[in-house]
Amino acid sequence: MKLRKILTWGLASMLAATSLAGCGNSSSNADAKTPTGQESNAGGQQNTSGDAGSDVTTITYWGWDTNWYEPMIKAFEKDHPNIKIEVTNVAYSDYFTKIQQAIASGSELPTMVQQSCTLIANYKELGVFEDLTQAPYNVDPNKFFDFIKDRAMTEDGKLIGIEQSVSPSAIAYKRDLAKEYFGTDDPNELAKILSTPEDYIKYGKEVQEKSGGKTYLFHSGGAVAEWLYFADSTDLQNGKTLNFTKKMTPVMDLLVQMRDNKVVDTFENGTPQANATYAGDSHIFYPCPNWAITYYIKANDPDGSGNWGLMMPATGGYSHGGCSIGITNTSTDAEKAAAWEFMNWAFLTQDGVDVAKSEVEYYVPTKEFYEDASYASGEDPFFAGQDIGGFLYGEIAGSIQLPTPSIYDQTVIDIRDLLATAIMSDGSMTVEKAIEKGLEECQNRIMDDSIVIE
Amino acid sequence: MNSKANKKYTVMWPTIFIAPFVICFLIFNLYPILYSFYLSFTDWSGVGEKVFVGWGNYVRIFTKDKTFIKSLWNTLYIMILGFPVSIFLGLIIAAFLSNLKKFRNFFQTINFLPYITTPVAIGLVFTFLFDWNTGVINRIIEAFGGEGVNWLGNAKFAPLVIGFMIIWKCTGYYMALYLAGITSISEDIYEAAKVDGASTIKTFFKITVPLLRPITVFIVLTSVIYALQLFDEPNLMFNVSTTSIIGGPDRSCLTMVWNFYDVAFGSTARLGYGSAIATTLFIIIVIISLIGMKFMNGKEEN
Numbered sequence: 001m002k003l004r005k006i007l008t009w010g011l012a013s014m015l016a017a018t019s020l021a022g023c024g025n026s027s028s029n030a031d032a033k034t035p036t037g038q039e040s041n042a043g044g045q046q047n048t049s050g051d052a053g054s055d056v057t058t059i060t061y062w063g064w065d066t067n068w069y070e071p072m073i074k075a076f077e078k079d080h081p082n083i084k085i086e087v088t089n090v091a092y093s094d095y096f097t098k099i100q101q102a103i104a105s106g107s108e109l110p111t112m113v114q115q116s117c118t119l120i121a122n123y124k125e126l127g128v129f130e131d132l133t134q135a136p137y138n139v140d141p142n143k144f145f146d147f148i149k150d151r152a153m154t155e156d157g158k159l160i161g162i163e164q165s166v167s168p169s170a171i172a173y174k175r176d177l178a179k180e181y182f183g184t185d186d187p188n189e190l191a192k193i194l195s196t197p198e199d200y201i202k203y204g205k206e207v208q209e210k211s212g213g214k215t216y217l218f219h220s221g222g223a224v225a226e227w228l229y230f231a232d233s234t235d236l237q238n239g240k241t242l243n244f245t246k247k248m249t250p251v252m253d254l255l256v257q258m259r260d261n262k263v264v265d266t267f268e269n270g271t272p273q274a275n276a277t278y279a280g281d282s283h284i285f286y287p288c289p290n291w292a293i294t295y296y297i298k299a300n301d302p303d304g305s306g307n308w309g310l311m312m313p314a315t316g317g318y319s320h321g322g323c324s325i326g327i328t329n330t331s332t333d334a335e336k337a338a339a340w341e342f343m344n345w346a347f348l349t350q351d352g353v354d355v356a357k358s359e360v361e362y363y364v365p366t367k368e369f370y371e372d373a374s375y376a377s378g379e380d381p382f383f384a385g386q387d388i389g390g391f392l393y394g395e396i397a398g399s400i401q402l403p404t405p406s407i408y409d410q411t412v413i414d415i416r417d418l419l420a421t422a423i424m425s426d427g428s429m430t431v432e433k434a435i436e437k438g439l440e441e442c443q444n445r446i447m448d449d450s451i452v453i454e
Numbered sequence: 455m456n457s458k459a460n461k462k463y464t465v466m467w468p469t470i471f472i473a474p475f476v477i478c479f480l481i482f483n484l485y486p487i488l489y490s491f492y493l494s495f496t497d498w499s500g501v502g503e504k505v506f507v508g509w510g511n512y513v514r515i516f517t518k519d520k521t522f523i524k525s526l527w528n529t530l531y532i533m534i535l536g537f538p539v540s541i542f543l544g545l546i547i548a549a550f551l552s553n554l555k556k557f558r559n560f561f562q563t564i565n566f567l568p569y570i571t572t573p574v575a576i577g578l579v580f581t582f583l584f585d586w587n588t589g590v591i592n593r594i595i596e597a598f599g600g601e602g603v604n605w606l607g608n609a610k611f612a613p614l615v616i617g618f619m620i621i622w623k624c625t626g627y628y629m630a631l632y633l634a635g636i637t638s639i640s641e642d643i644y645e646a647a648k649v650d651g652a653s654t655i656k657t658f659f660k661i662t663v664p665l666l667r668p669i670t671v672f673i674v675l676t677s678v679i680y681a682l683q684l685f686d687e688p689n690l691m692f693n694v695s696t697t698s699i700i701g702g703p704d705r706s707c708l709t710m711v712w713n714f715y716d717v718a719f720g721s722t723a724r725l726g727y728g729s730a731i732a733t734t735l736f737i738i739i740v741i742i743s744l745i746g747m748k749f750m751n752g753k754e755e756n
């Protein structure tokens with residue numbers, strides 16, 4: 001009888017224990033922190049920062065950009081055996097949400113955070129990042145390209161991150177089609193032919209006529225809207241005023257003209273079907289940030305080596321995309337030091353910069369490396385020997401002007417994509433209707449009643 | 455058995471055995487629900503102080519927030535497009551399969567497969583099928599001399615595709631439920647009808663359909679709840695491109711739950727307002743469920 005009782009209690013306890021097994025709270029590690037901020041071994045993690053019994057400091061990183069972090073971390077850890085970086089891959093679309101949830105729930109943030117440029121103003125508001133201009137980091141923002149040095153800077157002068165790579169953007173084109181329809185594949189001559197946005201309409205119509213309706217200048221209205229939007233340095237927000245109409249009208253106006261004259265095809269930007277057009281022969285030009293060369297052009301047209309070129313857009317050079325890496329102020333001192341060692345290596349030392357260049361084709365925003373002309377310059381056989389590095393990081397990067405980031409950047413970008421899709425799918429959608437719709441969307445999505453949407 | 459021993463078996467052991475569930479329910483269900491209700495009266499982005507705004511969030515939902523109203527109509531529209539057809543087809547297929555002597559299991563499995571296919575795969579397959587430029591559906595239309603339709607980029611057609619996706623996915627599940635119901639109907643009733651000279655169609659409408667009423671009520675009720683919580687299907691369909699427009703073209707496929715998700719966890723996180731939307735959604739689902747339950751119980755009593 002007694003045995004049965006013991007057995008019953010034992011089973012009941014096991015049941016309760018297994019039910020609650022998954023309920024462990026990661027914040028228990030926080031309890032294990034000593035008053036100095038160093039973690040003791042009580043958290044149960046091996047090789048945690050500040051662990052008295054080990055020389056290895058483990059830090060955490062959340063990122064979506066496997067292309068960058070895998071080779072960078074591998075090379076860094078090889079040179080720095082005392083630091084281990086644990087990575088959690090988080091999808092780009094979920095990233096900011098996950099950071100917010102971690103803060104709201106009080107759970108542990110990663111030591112290093114990847115801050116998307118379209119949400120950089122939102123990251124600034126979180127208040128969870130180290131000011132990299134202060135000790136022990138002492139970063140001088142003037143080290144970086146002028147157009148980019150202030151992007152991750154808060155109004156009160158705190159630098160919350162360092163840009164992973166500059167993102168100068170131009171227009172890529174297929175040389176065989178350019179020769180066929182424009183009589184030249186020289187980037188400078190093409191830039192002269194297409195020197196104003198209106199030229200794209202004029203020549204787009206000609207290309208349509210010559211090809212019997214088969215060939216378009218661009219493949220996607222979304223891609224064109226993206227280019228035109230990012231190329232416009234008008235500030236989206238001035239104080240409490242959101243300049244939606246001013247910012248969006250020129251973009252939608254040109255897009256409507258392009259649609260009406262069949263300058264742009266109807267593929268939806270970024271879909272597998274749209275990506276397949278890179279290897280096709282029906283679209284000549286593609287708005288092209290530096291990262292798109294690896295992710296889109298080379299990935300989707302591996303047999304196109306030698307057939308690509310890069311030219312100056314009629315809008316001038318612009319910046320598209322990019323992100324910063326920041327260190328969270330909730331990390332321990334040892335973690336912060338280890339994270340800085342990685343960032344310093346990645347962005348400010350020749351070793352890290354060389355790895356980024358050779359493995360990922362990323363170029364850091366640190367100006368001093370460009371003093372060596374061979375750093376970014378060089379003939380690229382994929383682009384028929386064109387010096388695309390020198391073009392992107394010299395000519396384009398030197399001419400970029402960025403608008404001041406707004407916490408509504410991502411919201412308005414989403415509305416821009418919505419309008420571009422509506423324009424491309426509905427032939428009767430005018431600029432006025434599109435802007436009206438956009439303003440209504442802004443009213444619905446921006447809850448702050450003190451913001452005046454114009 | 456004395457009262458002490460009786461108490462042990464009627465109070466102590468049941469308490470011990472349900473305790474793990476109840477504890478987990480309190481921690482992981484009830485507490486978040488109540489906390490969310492509390493948050494719905496605040497303006498909070500997840501960071502910083504919560505600002506108490508009283509009924510402000512709820513007033514905004516019903517007076518200012520056109521997106522919420524739109525998401526409500528979108529949800530009801532997609533529900534009407536997909537579920538009645540799906541339920542009807544499930545019933546018809548179940549009726550056919552119940553009379554099938556050979557390959558019944560094979561057809562049952564084939565019909566049920568879409569229901570257990572992972573939603574991500576479904577989303578991808580449908581985008582390939584319905585793509586404007588390269589989709590199979592448009593190729594077929596063009597082969598017959600028609601003009602390709604922008605299924606996924608046009609606000610008129612996009613909800614139709616979601617409705618079709620629901621039909622494709624759920625029909626097999628409803629078929630399985632109806633088949634179980636048909637199997638439980640006594641053969642004697644069908645034989646009696648046969649003796650009385652009833653045709654197959656008459657038997658179906660006068661015997662099978664009325665006797666399956668409890669299953670139909672169950673299916674309708676669960677479908678309505680499922681439809682009101684619709685998220686995966688539209689989200690996966692319009693989340694494959696880099697632009698990933700929230701709610702599809704002109705937000706025509708923005709369902710209530712997707713809207714809630716976007717408001718609460720989107721780029722401008724508004725956890726307080728999102729909680730108010732979640733609470734409103736919860737109330738709508740509870741009201742509809744209660745009506746359905748009452749309807750179901752009423753029928754049973756009759």
